[in-house]
Amino acid sequence: xxxxxxxxxxxxxxxxxxxxxxxxxxxxxxxxxxxxxxxxxxxxxxxxxxxxxxxxxxxxxxxxxxxxxxxxxxxxxxxxxxxxxxx
Numbered sequence: 001x002x003x004x005x006x007x008x009x010x011x012x013x014x015x016x017x018x019x020x021x022x023x024x025x026x027x028x029x030x031x032x033x034x035x036x037x038x039x040x041x042x043x044x045x046x047x048x049x050x051x052x053x054x055x056x057x058x059x060x061x062x063x064x065x066x067x068x069x070x071x072x073x074x075x076x077x078x079x080x081x082x083x084x085x086x087x
Contacts (some may be wrong), residue, residue: 017040027058040065 008024033040047059 027055027061030061030065030068033062036066037069040069 033043038057040062043054043062047054047062051059
């Protein structure tokens with residue numbers, strides 16, 4: 001019994017290995033996604049339906065690229081209108 005315990009422990013730890021996730025090299029960058037709106041739209045839909053399969057890294061980058069496309073670079077200053085609004 002004492003001799004088989006380390007073997008069983010090693011087998012149990014090996015079985016609890018990490019599942020296959022997309023590698024960082026396979027995941028496009030935020031800038032690449034923001035530059036391709038068709039692919040971004042497709043990936044957004046896939047993240048909504050099957051986030052577990054795609055992984056958090058890719059879906060987070062898709063969300064960031066969507067935000068970046070919507071807001072832009074964030075460096076555009078607010079310019080008020082020349083005339084005051086009439087109420």
